[in-house]
Amino acid sequence: MNNKAITPRDQDFAKWYxxxxxAAQLADYSSVKGCMVIEPNGYAIWEKMQSILDKxxxxxxxxxxxMPVLIPETLLKKEGELVEGFAPExxxxxxxxxxxxxxxxxxxxxxxxxxxxxxSTHIRSYKDLPKLYNQWCNVIRWEKExxxxxxxxxxxxxxxHTIHATQDEAEKETKQMMDVYKWFHHEVLxxxxxxxxxxxxxxxxxxxxxxxxxxxxxxxxALQSGTSHYFGQKFAKAYDIxxxxxxxxxxYVYQTSWGTTTRMIGGxxxxxxxxxxxxxxxxIAPKQVVIIPIGDDEKVLKLCNKFKEQLSKADITCYIDxxxxxxxxxxxxxxxxxxxxxxxxxxxxxxxxTITVVRRDTREKLTTQSNMDIVAYVSVLLDxxxxxMYERAKQRRDELTFEAHDLKDIEDILxxxxxxxxxxxxxxxxxETKIKEIKGCKSRCILEDENNxxxxxxxxGRQAKYHVLWGIQY
Amino acid sequence: MNNKAITPRDQDFAKWYxxxxxAAQLADYSSVKGCMVIEPNGYAIWEKMQSILDKxxxxxxxxxxxMPVLIPETLLKKEGELVEGFAPExxxxxxxxxxxxxxxxxxxxxxxxxxxxxxSTHIRSYKDLPKLYNQWCNVIRWEKExxxxxxxxxxxxxxxHTIHATQDEAEKETKQMMDVYKWFHHEVLxxxxxxxxxxxxxxxxxxxxxxxxxxxxxxxxALQSGTSHYFGQKFAKAYDIxxxxxxxxxxYVYQTSWGTTTRMIGGxxxxxxxxxxxxxxxxIAPKQVVIIPIGDDEKVLKLCNKFKEQLSKADITCYIDxxxxxxxxxxxxxxxxxxxxxxxxxxxxxxxxTITVVRRDTREKLTTQSNMDIVAYVSVLLDxxxxxMYERAKQRRDELTFEAHDLKDIEDILxxxxxxxxxxxxxxxxxETKIKEIKGCKSRCILEDENNxxxxxxxxGRQAKYHVLWGIQY
Numbered sequence: 031m032n033n034k035a036i037t038p039r040d041q042d043f044a045k046w047y048x049x050x051x052x053a054a055q056l057a058d059y060s061s062v063k064g065c066m067v068i069e070p071n072g073y074a075i076w077e078k079m080q081s082i083l084d085k086x087x088x089x090x091x092x093x094x095x096x097m098p099v100l101i102p103e104t105l106l107k108k109e110g111e112l113v114e115g116f117a118p119e120x121x122x123x124x125x126x127x128x129x130x131x132x133x134x135x136x137x138x139x140x141x142x143x144x145x146x147x148x149x150s151t152h153i154r155s156y157k158d159l160p161k162l163y164n165q166w167c168n169v170i171r172w173e174k175e176x177x178x179x180x181x182x183x184x185x186x187x188x189x190x191h192t193i194h195a196t197q198d199e200a201e202k203e204t205k206q207m208m209d210v211y212k213w214f215h216h217e218v219l220x221x222x223x224x225x226x227x228x229x230x231x232x233x234x235x236x237x238x239x240x241x242x243x244x245x246x247x248x249x250x251x252a253l254q255s256g257t258s259h260y261f262g263q264k265f266a267k268a269y270d271i272x273x274x275x276x277x278x279x280x281x282y283v284y285q286t287s288w289g290t291t292t293r294m295i296g297g298x299x300x301x302x303x304x305x306x307x308x309x310x311x312x313x314i315a316p317k318q319v320v321i322i323p324i325g326d327d328e329k330v331l332k333l334c335n336k337f338k339e340q341l342s343k344a345d346i347t348c349y350i351d352x353x354x355x356x357x358x359x360x361x362x363x364x365x366x367x368x369x370x371x372x373x374x375x376x377x378x379x380x381x382x383x384t385i386t387v388v389r390r391d392t393r394e395k396l397t398t399q400s401n402m403d404i405v406a407y408v409s410v411l412l413d414x415x416x417x418x419m420y421e422r423a424k425q426r427r428d429e430l431t432f433e434a435h436d437l438k439d440i441e442d443i444l445x446x447x448x449x450x451x452x453x454x455x456x457x458x459x460x461x462e463t464k465i466k467e468i469k470g471c472k473s474r475c476i477l478e479d480e481n482n483x484x485x486x487x488x489x490x491g492r493q494a495k496y497h498v499l500w501g502i503q504y
Numbered sequence: 505m506n507n508k509a510i511t512p513r514d515q516d517f518a519k520w521y522x523x524x525x526x527a528a529q530l531a532d533y534s535s536v537k538g539c540m541v542i543e544p545n546g547y548a549i550w551e552k553m554q555s556i557l558d559k560x561x562x563x564x565x566x567x568x569x570x571m572p573v574l575i576p577e578t579l580l581k582k583e584g585e586l587v588e589g590f591a592p593e594x595x596x597x598x599x600x601x602x603x604x605x606x607x608x609x610x611x612x613x614x615x616x617x618x619x620x621x622x623x624s625t626h627i628r629s630y631k632d633l634p635k636l637y638n639q640w641c642n643v644i645r646w647e648k649e650x651x652x653x654x655x656x657x658x659x660x661x662x663x664x665h666t667i668h669a670t671q672d673e674a675e676k677e678t679k680q681m682m683d684v685y686k687w688f689h690h691e692v693l694x695x696x697x698x699x700x701x702x703x704x705x706x707x708x709x710x711x712x713x714x715x716x717x718x719x720x721x722x723x724x725x726a727l728q729s730g731t732s733h734y735f736g737q738k739f740a741k742a743y744d745i746x747x748x749x750x751x752x753x754x755x756y757v758y759q760t761s762w763g764t765t766t767r768m769i770g771g772x773x774x775x776x777x778x779x780x781x782x783x784x785x786x787x788i789a790p791k792q793v794v795i796i797p798i799g800d801d802e803k804v805l806k807l808c809n810k811f812k813e814q815l816s817k818a819d820i821t822c823y824i825d826x827x828x829x830x831x832x833x834x835x836x837x838x839x840x841x842x843x844x845x846x847x848x849x850x851x852x853x854x855x856x857x858t859i860t861v862v863r864r865d866t867r868e869k870l871t872t873q874s875n876m877d878i879v880a881y882v883s884v885l886l887d888x889x890x891x892x893m894y895e896r897a898k899q900r901r902d903e904l905t906f907e908a909h910d911l912k913d914i915e916d917i918l919x920x921x922x923x924x925x926x927x928x929x930x931x932x933x934x935x936e937t938k939i940k941e942i943k944g945c946k947s948r949c950i951l952e953d954e955n956n957x958x959x960x961x962x963x964x965g966r967q968a969k970y971h972v973l974w975g976i977q978y
Contacts (some may be wrong), residue, residue, distance in 0.1 A: 061579055061621050062609065065572035072639070073568050094547050096541035099658055100595075105535055121574075121612065122599040127592045128655075137597065137611075147535050168642070170575055170598035183600075184573055241779055272935070357579035402810065 036366075038305050043249040048178065050299055053366050054308040057178040064176040064183035068292065071367060072179075072317035075295050076186060079498035080166060082121040082218055082314075083188065083290065086210055092162040092190060099167070100135040106143050109268040115235025116140070119171040121183075137170040142236065142261075142287055145191035146269035153283065155274045156195045160203075164190040180253070180504050197262070200284035204260040207288040210242040211256035215377060215463035219294065219300050220311035220420040221245045222427050223255060224450070224499060226475030231462050238262040244474045244499065245344045247300035250430040250448030251475050252501040255297050257468030258288035296504075301392075301423050307393050308368030311419050312412040319348035319408060320364045324376035332377050333385075337404050344405040346412070356378040365390060370415050371408060376398075391415050391422075434488050437468070440500065444469045448502045452477075454484045454494030465500060474499040508617035510840075512779050515697035517723045522652065524773055527840050528782040531652040532611040538650040538657035542766065545841060546653075548790035549769050550660060554640060556692055556697075556788075557662065557764065560684055566664060571618040573641070574609040580617050583742040589709025590614070593646040595657075606626050611644040616710065616735075616761055620743035628758065629748045630669045634677075638664040653770030654727070654978050661765035667745060667757040671736065674758035678734040681762040682715040685730035693768065694894040695719045695775050696901050697729060698924070698973060700949030705936050711738040718948045718973065721774035723924030724904040726948050726975040729771050732762035763781045770978075775897050776865075782842030783865050785893050786886040793822035793882060798831045798850035808849050818879040822885070834866075837863060843881060844889050849874075865889050865896075908962050911942070914974065918943045922976045928958045928968030935963035939974060948973040 036053050037045040051057055055149060056072030068076065084094070100123060107113050121137040138144065149161060166188045176182045190207060194200040208225055215223040228240040232255060243256040265271070266282035275281045302309040312318050319341055323334045334350050341348045351360045357374070364372050382402055387396045389411070398407065430449030433496040434440045443451055448469075455461060455473070465471050465488070476496045487494045510527050511519040525531055530546030542550065558568070565791045574597060581587050593630055595611040598604060609961065612618065640662045650656045664681060667834060668674040682699055688699040697719040707714040711733040719729045739745070740756035749755045776783040786792050797808045809825050825834045831848070838846050848860040854874055861870045863885070904923030908914045917925055929935060929947070939945050941964070950970045961968045 058622075058626075060572050060618070062572040062576060064576050065574060065624055067572065067618075068570035070567035070569055073570055076570075077568065093544035094551065095544055096542035096547055096550075096660060098534050098536040098541065099644075100536050100539060102536060118601045120601060121597050123595050124598045125596040125608075127594060134599075135595075144534070144541075148532075148541055152532075170573075186570060 031072070034307055036307060039248065047296075047300060047303070050303050050307055051178045054368060056295065056299075056308070059178075062183075064173060064474070066178050066182050066184075068186075071316075072280065072295060075298070075314060076292055078314055078316050079294060080188070083210070083214060084166070086214070087164055087188075087190065090162075090210070092164045092192075095163045095165055096167070097138075097141050097148065097165060099138050101138055101143050102133050102135055105147055106135065106136055109143070109146075109265055111237050112142060112236040116171075116329075119173065121170045121172055124214075138167075138169050139169055140287075140289075141167075141189055141191065142265055143163070143269075145287075146265045146271060146285070149193050149283070150269045150271045153193065153271060153273045156276055159195045159273060159283065160192055160199065161304070162190075162192045164188055177296075177504075179293055179299070181293075185292050187289050189287060189289045191285070191287045193266070193285050195273065195275065195281075195283065197284050200262075200286050201260055204241060204258050204286045204288070207286070208243065208256070208258040211243045211288075211290060214290075215243060215245060215255065216420065218311070219298055219301075220313075220315045220423055221255075221297060222420065222424040224475070224477070226477045226499065228257070228475060229459075229462060229473045230500070231459050232473055234259045236261065236264055238264065242475050244429060244501075245301065246295050246427045246450055246501070247297070247504070248426060249300070252450065253293070253297045253300070254474075254481060254503065255294055256290040258284060260264045261285040261287070302419060303368070306393070307366030307418070308360075310368040310370060312370045312416050315347075315368065315370050317347050317349055317369055319346055319371045319414060320360075320369045321348060321350045321375065322357060322360045322364070323350065323352060324374060327377045329380055330375050330377055333380065333400065336488045337373060337375075340405050341408060344409070346408055347404070354399060361388075365393075371411055387411070389415060391419050433483055434500070435484050436491070437465070437489055440465060440468050440471060440488065444471060444502065450474070451500040452483055453488035453498055453500050454482060455484060455496045455498045456487035456488075456490055456492045457495040458490065458492075461487055464489050469502055471500050471502055474501050474503070509649050510779055510781060513722065520779070521770075521774060524777050524781055525652045528842060530769065530773075530782070533652075536657075538647060540652050540656050542660075545790075546769060546810065549772070549784070549788060550766055552788055552790050553768060554662070557684070557688060558640070560688070561638055561662075561664065564680065564684070566637075566638045569637045569639055569808075570641070571612075571615050571622065571639060573612050575612055575617050575724075576607050576609055577706065578607065579621055580610055580864065583617070583620075583710050583739055585738075586616060586710040588932060590645075595644045595646055595884075606665070612784055613639075613643055613645050614761075614763075615639070615641075615663055615665065617743075619761075620745060620759070622703075622769060623667050623757070624743045624745045627667065627745060627747045630750055633669040633747060633757065634666055636664075636666045637678075638662055651697050651770075653767055653773070656768075659766050661763050663761060663763040665759070665761045667740070668761050669749065669757065670756075671758050674736075674760050674914070675734055678715060678732050678760045678762070681760070682717065683733040684729070685717045685732070685762075688764075688896065689717060689719060689729065689863055692785070692787045693772055693775075694787075694897055695729075695771060695888060696898040697952070700951045700973065701957035702731070702949060703933075703947045705933050706947055708733045710735065710738055712738065712909045716949050718924075718975075719771050719775065720901045720904060720924055720975070721771070721978070722900060723774070724976075726924065726977045727771045728948075728977065729768055729776070730762070730764040733760060733763070735759040744817060764803065776893060777842070778806060780867070781840030783893070784842040784844060786844045786890050789821075789842065789844050791821050791823055791843055792886060793820055793845045793847060794843045795822060795824045795847045795849065796834045796838070797824065797826060798848060801851045803854055804849050807854065811847060811849075814879050815882060818883070820879070820882055839867075845885055845975070861885070862890060865893050907957055908974070909958050910965070911939070911963055912943060912946060914939060914942050914962065918976065924948070925974040926954075926957055927972055927974050928960060929968045929970045929972045930961035930964055931969040932961075932964065932966075935961055943976055945974050945976055948977070
């Protein structure tokens with residue numbers, strides 16, 4: 031723990047990011063190129079993400095399963111677009127023990143294949159539908175450039191895979207799960223993400239269409255944070271997933287998949303953290319409150335214990351730092367680790383019937399009565415922090431949101447500052463490709479409910495069809 | 505769901521087992537040879553196992569992390585014994601995308617290597633110790649013969665890996681975690697397992713010693729269900745894990761590891777289930793109570809809803825089966841799925857102010873007042889079922905526990921019935937090898953606190969040193 035080692039965010043954003051990851055002990059590089067170790071502080075965030083999302087998935091009728099991690103090459107190849115999309119980044123297992131395998135197996139990059147294969151032998155009638163399965167697991171994509179949480183060869187995720195008797199139901203599921211991701215970002219992660227439709231070029235290989243959740247980082251770079259795919263009957267036809275409908279006629283099922291990953295931890299950091307380390311919204315912080323006794327006077331320790339007991343009972347996660355480090359060291363440690371609220375209890379303050387409470391997000395010091403209702407006080411404070419973090423993130427996002435009417439606008443904007451760029455589009459992939467030449471600027475998503483800002487394409491000037499959000503991405 | 509398809513247990517135990525796995529929809533074979541799909545009913549049991557064990561691990565100060573799933577060959581080879589032990593059953597990744605890797609990577613069969621590598625660069629001083637890490641993940645071992653849950657190429661597990669400043673502390677950890685596994689089996693799974701020390705021949709590759717938890721299946725075959733290893737400084741020396749002690753002198757750490765797997769689900773089935781399907785102890789049952797309305801009379805449905813509400817509030821997991829299947833079908837389904845308590849509410853019974861409650865373990869039908877305190881009634885019943893399931897399992901274990909004084913005793917016992925066999929041992933591996941020739945009978949563990957039953961070795965007749973539990977294993 032050494033927050034002196036954190037490069038200022040405004041000086042070098044990329045270095046700042048990896049410094050925060052290291053200083054808050056979230057993750058570290060490993061001896062395996064491109065793979066990270068998720069350390070206790072980072073994994074605790076993932077566990078909290080899992081518990082909140084998993085509860086929501088189950089409330090919506092989903093159940094968890096576990097499909098094999100290995101996929102035979104012939105099975106993978108059944109759906110052509112999927113293979114093409116993933117072939118360059120698949121890891122191949124060729125040997126079991128000292129024996130060459132008859133057929134090589136890939137480490138799942140995603141599991142449409144395995145779920146489709148399973149469903150094809152387990153569905154007979156409309157009575158078996160829908161199947162609303164999800165799994166929490168690891169996947170591998172053989173990325174060339176990697177960065178902790180944002181892009182690593184192995185990462186953790188959840189992948190939901192559902193099949194339905196009707197198109198309507200499957201499309202509703204696709205949308206519903208995107209709404210869950212949006213809710214999770216706005217309400218829990220305090221990230222004002224924007225959702226919409228991916229273009230044909232950017233959609234998932236094999237999908238009819240892809241909905242995406244796009245977050246904007248502090249530096250104006252976009253991070254795709256959750257996607258939900260509607261497959262129609264594509265996989266059903268490739269893997270022969272049929273059911274007898276109410277009229278006892280065989281039909282192909284309608285399918286969806288949707289996923290979020292440990293990458294969201296990277297998003298959390300890049301939206302909220304600062305030069306002093308990690309800053310976490312209270313709803314996702316594994317530890318919400320730290321209580322630090324200054325000195326070891328009995329009165330001090332007694333009050334600390336009382337606070338801890340009362341807060342714990344109210345389901346506020348808190349701990350007392352009674353290690354033998356100095357108070358200053360403990361303050362800095364709690365700060366770099368992003369504990370939302372720090373309560374300092376010292377003898378001198380107690381003599382004046384006060385304690386000090388420090389907000390991590392604003393670093394504001396509050397002096398308050400030592401005999402107040404600690405649960406009420408902290409509850410309000412945590413809510414305030416959560417709300418204000420969202421508002422600050424939204425303000426930052428809005429500051430970094432621009433409008434472009436032609437290519438020069440995009441160039442001017444991106445020469446100055448990355449951000450979300452609103453711009454109309456004719457729908458021609460050639461225009462998308464041309465825009466990408468400007469610093470790799472890509473369509474983030476098509477915004478469906480927004481007003482048009484122009485009637486001509488930002489690139490070619492022809493009639494515009496879509497209101498698109500553009501931006502540079504991680 | 506078709507419990508007619510279950511082969512009687514006494515007729516063909518192996519077939520009965522796989523029939524129960526299929527009928528209760530716990531797992532199924534997949535298109536990947538030797539790998540299983542864990543289906544919703546099976547995965548829910550694993551989730552409950554995880555939540556109970558994880559809570560206990562955390563109470564004891566452990567935290568979860570995630571190490572990379574891939575291990576470079578050179579790193580794996582640093583600890584010679586470990587490699588030798590695992591080399592025949594490791595899966596090798598040789599290609600990333602279309603490119604041959606410079607060094608091949610193995611899919612973790614266990615993660616001592618990765619934890620040791622991580623610890624070696626993250627430990628400086630005794631102040632950094634102990635490190636009490638655990639991870640929940642998948643591993644691969646390239647088994648030749650596989651069976652759902654008991655032995656499959658991929659399985660799920662938890663692996664704890666801890667390092668300590670002193671031998672004493674590490675040995676205490678090794679024992680403590682074995683005590684956790686024993687507690688979990690006795691108190692939660694209702695399995696009267698026996699714990700002890702593995703012989704040199706049977707211990708984990710690379711360990712100084714291994715403690716093991718041995719369960720006895722209904723057919724008298726033993727199932728190793730959780731092991732805890734003390735490594736001393738073996739890995740520390742191979743991977744250079746050093747720390748400065750209080751005198752500022754460099755020392756190697758003392759290390760442990762301990763694990764349990766999805767195999768425990770197989771143990772649960774083979775200890776408790778019957779010809780009608782799965783039987784689950786209430787404490788591990790994902791759904792403890794099913795409420796089945798007979799008919800759709802409003803009074804009936806109202807009482808069902810009231811029961812559900814009251815039981816749920818008391819943290820008893822229950823659901824109402826209001827599908828459009830017939831009551832008889834619902835009864836059979838609840839039975840095959842092992843729901844511990846079934847409540848049947850019918851109009852005719854209600855007119856007499858009664859309801860029917862059925863225990864899954866004994867299949868006993870109880871008629872009781874419809875206006876009783878349902879929470880109190882069900883709580884007592886669940887406790888009774890839990891206790892009696894343990895007692896029946898213990899009685900069965902004791903019936904299948906034998907004493908042997910010479911090789912002929914072992915032969916006679918095993919020609920008649922598999923089981924736990926108490927027999928003294930001189931400590932010579934030649935005797936172990938010779939005993940194994942009798943139907944593959946192996947030492948399960950050395951019993952440390954038991955009285956000796958003889959003073960001579962069951963095999964060679966020389967002076968005995970150890971009281972050993974022998975048996976055939978899965």
